[in-house]
Amino acid sequence: MVGYRCEIVNTATGEARTYESDRFDESTPFWWRDGNYAxxxxxxxxxxxxxxxxxxxxxxxxxxxxxxxxxxxxxxAELVLMDGRRIPIDRPV
Structure with missing residues (x-):
C-alpha cells in the first residue's frame, strides 16, 4: 500500500499543516473531494x-x-503520494 501526504491550508490565515497517511487506495481522492474530508x-x-x-x-x-x-x-490543493504521483483535490480559487 502506498502512503500520501497533503497540506491543509487555513484560508483565513494562510497557515498550512501537513497531514500524512500510510493508507492510500482508489477511494482516497473521493474522500478529499466529495466525501467526509471535503x-x-x-x-x-x-x-x-x-x-x-x-x-x-x-x-x-x-x-x-x-x-x-x-x-x-x-x-x-493535492495529495502527494509517496511514489511521487500528485492527485489534484481542490480547484484553485
Missing part, C-alpha cells in the same frame, strides 16, 4: 489535531461550534 468540519478537526490544538474531551456540541461544516475555510 467538508471544513473534518478538515479543521484534522488541522487542529496536527498541532495538538483539538480538545481531547470535546463533546459533540462543542465540536460543532469549534469545527462547523462548510466549504472554503480549509483547502487541500
Amino acid at each position: 467538508c471544513d468540519c473534518n478538515r479543521k478537526t484534522t488541522w487542529l489535531r496536527l498541532a495538538d490544538e483539538y480538545p481531547e474531551d470535546c463533546t459533540d456540541e462543542e465540536d460543532e461550534a469549534l469545527c462547523p461544516c462548510g466549504h472554503g475555510s480549509f483547502r487541500v
Whole structure:
C-alpha cells in the first residue's frame, strides 16, 4: 500500500499543516473531494489535531461550534503520494 501526504491550508490565515497517511487506495481522492474530508468540519478537526490544538474531551456540541461544516475555510490543493504521483483535490480559487 502506498502512503500520501497533503497540506491543509487555513484560508483565513494562510497557515498550512501537513497531514500524512500510510493508507492510500482508489477511494482516497473521493474522500478529499466529495466525501467526509471535503467538508471544513473534518478538515479543521484534522488541522487542529496536527498541532495538538483539538480538545481531547470535546463533546459533540462543542465540536460543532469549534469545527462547523462548510466549504472554503480549509483547502487541500493535492495529495502527494509517496511514489511521487500528485492527485489534484481542490480547484484553485
